Amino acid sequence: MNLLLLLGAPLLTAIAVLLSRTKQQVRWISLAGSVVQLLFALLLLFVFRAERSAGQAAQMLFEQNFPLIDALNIHFHIGVDGISVSMILLTALVVIAGVLVSWNIEKMTKEFYFLLILLALGAYGFFISLNLFVLFFFLEISVVPKYLLIGIWGSGKKEYSANKLVLMLMMGSGLIIVGMLGLYFSGGHDFDIMNLANAQIPTDRQNLIFPFMFLGFGVFTALFPLHTWVPDGHSSAPTAGSMFLAGISMKLGGYGCLRVAVYLLPEGAREYANIIIVLSSIAILYGAFVTMMQKDLKYINAYSSVSHVGFSLLAIGMLTQTAVTGALMQMISHGLMTALFFAVIGMIYDRTHTRMVNEMGGLMKVMPFITTVLFLVGLCSLGLPGLSGFVAEMTVFVGSWENDDVFHRVATIAAAMSIVVTAVYILRAVGKTAMGPVTNPEHLQLKDAAWNEKLAAIILLAGILSIGLAPGWLNELLTPGAEIIVNRIAGK
Amino acid sequence: MNELLLLMKNELMVTAIIFLLLFIKVGKGMNNDRLLPLVQTLLLANLILGFFFNGEGSLFGNMYHTTPLIALQKNILGLGVYLISLLCSDWLKKTAHLAEFFLLMLSALLGMYFMISGGNLLIFYLSLELATIPVAAMTNFDLDKKRSSEGAMKLILSSAFSSGILLFGISLIYGITGTISFTELPQLADGSGLFIMAFIFLFSALAFKLSIVPFHLWTADVYEGAPVPVTAFLSVVSKGAVAFILMTVLYKVFQPIETTWYLLIVILSVASMLIGNLFAVRQQNIKRFLAFSSIAQVGFILVGVSSGDIGSSTAVVYFVLVYLFSNLAAFGVATVIGENSGKENIDDYKGLYQTNPFLGWVMALALFSLAGIPPTAGFFGKLFLLTAGGSKGSYIYLLIAALNMIISLYYYLRVIRAIFMDQNDTPVPAIKIGAAPKLGMIICGIGIVLTGMMGWIYDYIQSLH
Numbered sequence: 043m044n045l046l047l048l049l050g051a052p053l054l055t056a057i058a059v060l061l062s063r064t065k066q067q068v069r070w071i072s073l074a075g076s077v078v079q080l081l082f083a084l085l086l087l088f089v090f091r092a093e094r095s096a097g098q099a100a101q102m103l104f105e106q107n108f109p110l111i112d113a114l115n116i117h118f119h120i121g122v123d124g125i126s127v128s129m130i131l132l133t134a135l136v137v138i139a140g141v142l143v144s145w146n147i148e149k150m151t152k153e154f155y156f157l158l159i160l161l162a163l164g165a166y167g168f169f170i171s172l173n174l175f176v177l178f179f180f181l182e183i184s185v186v187p188k189y190l191l192i193g194i195w196g197s198g199k200k201e202y203s204a205n206k207l208v209l210m211l212m213m214g215s216g217l218i219i220v221g222m223l224g225l226y227f228s229g230g231h232d233f234d235i236m237n238l239a240n241a242q243i244p245t246d247r248q249n250l251i252f253p254f255m256f257l258g259f260g261v262f263t264a265l266f267p268l269h270t271w272v273p274d275g276h277s278s279a280p281t282a283g284s285m286f287l288a289g290i291s292m293k294l295g296g297y298g299c300l301r302v303a304v305y306l307l308p309e310g311a312r313e314y315a316n317i318i319i320v321l322s323s324i325a326i327l328y329g330a331f332v333t334m335m336q337k338d339l340k341y342i343n344a345y346s347s348v349s350h351v352g353f354s355l356l357a358i359g360m361l362t363q364t365a366v367t368g369a370l371m372q373m374i375s376h377g378l379m380t381a382l383f384f385a386v387i388g389m390i391y392d393r394t395h396t397r398m399v400n401e402m403g404g405l406m407k408v409m410p411f412i413t414t415v416l417f418l419v420g421l422c423s424l425g426l427p428g429l430s431g432f433v434a435e436m437t438v439f440v441g442s443w444e445n446d447d448v449f450h451r452v453a454t455i456a457a458a459m460s461i462v463v464t465a466v467y468i469l470r471a472v473g474k475t476a477m478g479p480v481t482n483p484e485h486l487q488l489k490d491a492a493w494n495e496k497l498a499a500i501i502l503l504a505g506i507l508s509i510g511l512a513p514g515w516l517n518e519l520l521t522p523g524a525e526i527i528v529n530r531i532a533g534k
Numbered sequence: 535m536n537e538l539l540l541l542m543k544n545e546l547m548v549t550a551i552i553f554l555l556l557f558i559k560v561g562k563g564m565n566n567d568r569l570l571p572l573v574q575t576l577l578l579a580n581l582i583l584g585f586f587f588n589g590e591g592s593l594f595g596n597m598y599h600t601t602p603l604i605a606l607q608k609n610i611l612g613l614g615v616y617l618i619s620l621l622c623s624d625w626l627k628k629t630a631h632l633a634e635f636f637l638l639m640l641s642a643l644l645g646m647y648f649m650i651s652g653g654n655l656l657i658f659y660l661s662l663e664l665a666t667i668p669v670a671a672m673t674n675f676d677l678d679k680k681r682s683s684e685g686a687m688k689l690i691l692s693s694a695f696s697s698g699i700l701l702f703g704i705s706l707i708y709g710i711t712g713t714i715s716f717t718e719l720p721q722l723a724d725g726s727g728l729f730i731m732a733f734i735f736l737f738s739a740l741a742f743k744l745s746i747v748p749f750h751l752w753t754a755d756v757y758e759g760a761p762v763p764v765t766a767f768l769s770v771v772s773k774g775a776v777a778f779i780l781m782t783v784l785y786k787v788f789q790p791i792e793t794t795w796y797l798l799i800v801i802l803s804v805a806s807m808l809i810g811n812l813f814a815v816r817q818q819n820i821k822r823f824l825a826f827s828s829i830a831q832v833g834f835i836l837v838g839v840s841s842g843d844i845g846s847s848t849a850v851v852y853f854v855l856v857y858l859f860s861n862l863a864a865f866g867v868a869t870v871i872g873e874n875s876g877k878e879n880i881d882d883y884k885g886l887y888q889t890n891p892f893l894g895w896v897m898a899l900a901l902f903s904l905a906g907i908p909p910t911a912g913f914f915g916k917l918f919l920l921t922a923g924g925s926k927g928s929y930i931y932l933l934i935a936a937l938n939m940i941i942s943l944y945y946y947l948r949v950i951r952a953i954f955m956d957q958n959d960t961p962v963p964a965i966k967i968g969a970a971p972k973l974g975m976i977i978c979g980i981g982i983v984l985t986g987m988m989g990w991i992y993d994y995i996q997s998l999h
Binding site: 178226 | 902918924925927929943944947954989993
């Protein structure tokens with residue numbers, strides 16, 4: 043399968059959106075485009091599995107390599123392994139849901155969808171690129187859409203949040219640039235990830251570059267203490283913006299931490315693993331406790347994201363194969379879950395015009411569909427078996443437990459305890475919103491989800507359930523990639 | 535004779551245009567509506583012809599020499615002047631002395647051409663003066679504005695001072711080595727304290743033209759006072775030319791004292807980036823804002839200049855091209871708004887997108903490119919400069935440069951926010967943009983979007999070395 047299709051589909055959609063005349067056209071073109079993207083992603087999944095089961099054992103499949111700039115040895119090198127395939131699938135699901143929930147945007151509709159699709163384009167490009175330069179290009183391409191989406195269509199203190207988010211992410215980019223150039227000059231003037239993996243980079247150089255790379259991508263994935271953009275950014279963004287930010291953008295960071303920082307600099311990863319564990323344990327617990335104090339649904343989900351993403355980073359720091367697989371599962375599970383959570387919050391907010399938990403109550407009677415989804419996603423967040431959250435977190439804990447020294451065990455136990463706290467805040471927020479008498483009589487007139495909202499929720503729920511009920515396929519996809527990374531760390 | 539014609543064709547063509555303008559002025563004269571398209575056409579012809587028959591060779595006993603790379607540099611400057619003539623046509627049409635204006639601008643351009651091609655310190659000095667004095671006269675072209683003459687006064691006084699220092703440096707160099715030829719100097723340079731002092735004198739004159747901190751104090755006032763086309767010319771064409779000659783001077787003439795100038799460049803570039811950025815944060819007037827941002831951009835160019843190999847020279851030429859598109863697009867929008875509504879402050883741009891979406895997008899593209907955000911070419915330009923600068927292996931220097939990109943993003947976003955997000959009761963009214971400025975903006979926009987994507991441009995520049 044030609045991976046350029048994954049870039050061509052959003053690009054053509056974006057151009058078509060720009061050329062279209064009415065708002066209705068814009069919406070349908072975007073929807074058609076995102077359906078095509080989802081079909082391509084599913085096709086990629088099946089073709090990939092077929093190739094693998096036919097015995098195709100190369101690390102990357104469907105590789106293409108075009109020279110971009112000879113003078114600097116920059117190639118447009120793309121290819122996928124199981125990790126990228128699953129990330130692409132996640133992106134496609136979130137994109138289609140994001141397009142659907144934004145159906146009623148009336149303000150500058152064309153620009154909105156254009157930016158949304160540009161954001162998706164960046165994510166696809168990021169996940170397929172095997173050249174650091176190209177990867178960085180696609181990472182950065184999302185800066186403009188993020189800023190404008192939050193700043194124009196956001197709510198609350200949107201200008202402040204947009205500025206904070208973009209500047210903090212830019213700081214991450216600044217660190218990544220330095221790390222990237224460090225790799226370029228240490229690895230024989232090459233940006234290619236596959237070549238750099240084979241280059242012998244001296245240990246002291248690895249120890250020097252690793253923090254730049256890991257912190258840089260860490261900013262994107264809300265590594266403590268660089269997570270402060272998350273609550274403001276997510277809560278101010280429009281619904282689709284929050285979904286993309288939490289569902290896709292934060293995963294770019296996690297993927298980058300793993301694929302670039304840990305994979306290319308294994309000795310650096312060993313050196314700093316304990317620091318990563320400490321930071322992410324703090325993030326997990328701190329995120330969970332801060333969430334308990336929140337009253338705004340979006341803030342609840344934003345802070346709980348910090349906590350949940352912490353699991354991924356914790357698992358990366360554990361450096362065992364199961365843990366790394368768990369980290370990737372957690373990224374995908376969290377991506378789907380949090381996107382759905384934001385979607386539901388958006389639906390509720392569109393109707394009640396409030397996100398404050400204590401101003402709502404008894405919504406189950408008024409809008410059963412939306413509230414049921416809210417329940418499901420809440421249960422997924424607290425790790426109920428049968429939903430994706432359980433599978434991912436369980437894998438993370440099992441993988442972490444494989445390290446048998448006191449330090450790792452304490453960190454694992456601390457992280458696992460946060461689940462109790464999660465249960466408290468999720469049940470309290472969801473229960474208060476959904477159960478009991480209808481506190482605000484005006485809420486009695488509210489309508490349940492429209493077709494587009496139902497469809498968006500069902501698509502994301504299908505993803506969550508397919509991982510929760512039958513995690514085998516995802517495991518098969520992720521394990522070989524994780525194994526290669528962990529083997530490099532172990533020095534094999 | 536043939537050789538002379540071919541090698542000096544850029545200079546000869548510009549001279550021909552100058553004489554043509556002179557004859558028109560002395561003769562019957564021509565009104566602006568006809569003269570301006572004529573000049574634009576001539577400049578375009580000059581630009582197109584500039585890409586053909588580029589040879590390599592020296593003339594007049596090595597006083598003048600050219601290579602395909604130098605020809606490309608000249609074409610980049612020519613492109614800048616052509617774009618200015620398009621973008622600023624609203625202002626140009628109104629001016630009472632259009633022919634004189636272009637006479638001066640093209641004389642300055644001619645000076646820059648000779649400067650880039652110069653083969654010894656004498657022609658270098660002469661052409662630098664030719665490139666400066668007309669600009670001072672141009673700065674004064676808003677005859678009824680006090681600020682304009684104030685800016686011209688500041689420019690002429692401070693450039694006279696810097697010329698004095700330059701001459702002093704040149705005479706010291708001649709005293710030490712006994713030669714002024716660029717080809718002989720590297721062998722005779724002894725690296726003594728006196729020689730380094732002479733170098734610093736010479737360098738500070740160039741730093742003055744580039745407005746590198748601490749030689750930048752004239753910049754903001756002159757930029758603010760001068761008419762927008764002059765500001766654009768100063769900040770893009772003039773800086774580009776000096777950046778080109780700076781590389782020749784450093785890499786060829788002062789190659790023996792590389793360790794000295796490396797340190798100097800690092801310190802000055804960090805200072806320029808920091809001070810330019812920090813001052814830009816507080817600016818209200820869009821011209822002053824772009825003045826300080828251009829100081830920071832020059833600091834960034836110096837990152838690329840610092841390492842002194844082929845890669846850095848390529849990266850700098852590439853970046854100047856990108857910077858030309860981006861900065862001229864920004865000035866283009868500023869002049870269209872300024873001429874049609876008289877508004878020059880960032881606060882006046884609030885709500886611009888609602889009334890003038892085209893101008894809003896062009897400005898946004900230009901500023902994102904200046905900030906180095908993909909998919910614009912500025913991203914590639916900055917990354918190439920950093921790659922070039924990184925070859926010396928100083929990670930702290932790279933980190934400082936990368937962190938400066940954040941500060942610069944902060945203030946570029948201020949303008950973007952005003953255009954797209956802020957509400958305004960009295961926004962800039964909907965402007966009908968003339969054909970020429972629109973063409974200029976479209977060229978700049980295409981340049982901003984495509985220069986980066988087309989990797990072969992970088993390869994092409996590299997292949998000319």
